[in-house]
Amino acid sequence: MPSYGASWYPSFAVRRTMTPETDPAGLERTFTQLEIFAHNGTHVDVPVHYIPGAATLERVPLEVFVGPALVADLSRKRLREPITGDDLEAAVGHAWRPGLRLLIRTDYHDRSFGDPDFWQKPPYLVESAARWAVEHSAALVGLDCLTEKPGDPQAPVHRTLLAAGIPILEYLRNLAALPVSRPFQLVALPTRVDGVEAAPVRAVALLEDDGREGA
Numbered sequence: 001m002p003s004y005g006a007s008w009y010p011s012f013a014v015r016r017t018m019t020p021e022t023d024p025a026g027l028e029r030t031f032t033q034l035e036i037f038a039h040n041g042t043h044v045d046v047p048v049h050y051i052p053g054a055a056t057l058e059r060v061p062l063e064v065f066v067g068p069a070l071v072a073d074l075s076r077k078r079l080r081e082p083i084t085g086d087d088l089e090a091a092v093g094h095a096w097r098p099g100l101r102l103l104i105r106t107d108y109h110d111r112s113f114g115d116p117d118f119w120q121k122p123p124y125l126v127e128s129a130a131r132w133a134v135e136h137s138a139a140l141v142g143l144d145c146l147t148e149k150p151g152d153p154q155a156p157v158h159r160t161l162l163a164a165g166i167p168i169l170e171y172l173r174n175l176a177a178l179p180v181s182r183p184f185q186l187v188a189l190p191t192r193v194d195g196v197e198a199a200p201v202r203a204v205a206l207l208e209d210d211g212r213e214g215a
Contacts, residue, residue, distance in 0.1 A: 001041045004119055010037040038198035042171045044140075044190045047162040049197035050155060058194045060167060064139050069101035069186035069205070071178050077106055077123035082149070085132035095181045098137035103186070105175035108145040124149045130160035142169030142188070142203070169201060178205050 003011040013035040020028035039045075044065070047054030072091035074083055083104065092102070108122045115121075122145040133141050141161055147168060148157050161168055169188055178184060185206035190199035 003037075003040065010035070010040075012036055012040045036200055038193075038196055038200070039170075040200065042169070042173065042201050042203055043198050044188065044201050045158065045162065045168040045170065045198045047165055047167075050158045050162050054162065055165065056195050056197065057190060057199055058192065062189065064167060065186075065188045065190065065201075067099075067101060067139065067186065068183040069103050069142075070095060070183050071103045071105050071175055071180050073105050073180045074123070075105055075107040075176070079112075079121040079123070080150075081123045082126045083123055083129050084126055085128035088129055088132045092181070095183075096136055099139055100183060101140045101142065101186050101188075102133055102138045103169075103172065103175060103178070104141070104143040105178075106143065106145050107176060109171070109173065110176070119146065120150050122146045122150070125157045127156040127160055130157045133161060133166060134164040138166055140167045140169055140188075142172050142186075144172045144175050146170075169203065172203055179207070184208070 001012045003009055015033045015035070016030070017033050018029055018031040020030060023029045044057075046057050046060050048056045070092050072088055074087055074091060077083060083106075088102070088104075104125070106123045112118055112121065124145070125143070125147055126149070130141075147170060148155050158168065186203065187206065188201050188203040190201045193199055
């Protein structure tokens with residue numbers, strides 16, 4: 001699982017606290033401790049992450065995380081290339097309707113994971129993309145890479161989306177397996193922890209069987 005290269009960014013860890021050999025009761029049980037930073041791996045950011053006093057995780061309705069979604073295929077984007085509102089309009093404007101969940105596909109993870117400069121070179125959203133999502137009433141915005149321009153301390157995309165109450169679903173995988181230009185059902189429920197700004201998510205897509213092999 002990728003961990004951002006900063007001293008304050010904790011890594012994910014799995015620790016066995018009991019094994020069948022060490023079970024003091026002789027019951028051969030296994031117990032595991034998971035050390036999970038709220039922003040490790042696939043996770044959701046909610047408004048309080050950047051907006052003091054805004055909604056914490058438990059205050060975001062569950063229906064935000066379950067419902068129809070649409071993929072914006074921007075896998076043509078090159079390294080460090082911005083994704084704009086015009087890009088989103090060209091990708092999904094013809095099929096968009098208010099209330100959909102917008103998932104932005106770049107395929108960056110598949111092409112670059114493991115590179116030493118992985119965190120410094122992804123395509124990224126700019127403020128006009130965030131404004132497009134707000135103006136078109138997206139329920140949430142998800143993507144498969146870093147949200148902001150690497151190194152931008154102002155975080156305009158996070159601030160614009162979260163101020164509008166739109167959660168951000170980061171570091172999705174396998175968006176290339178999903179249909180383009182037609183909605184499908186997204187289930188992206190976060191782990192329920194009260195009072196927090198983010199939480200891990202297991203995101204799945206539910207696709208209708210349209211008779212095609214592999215659907």
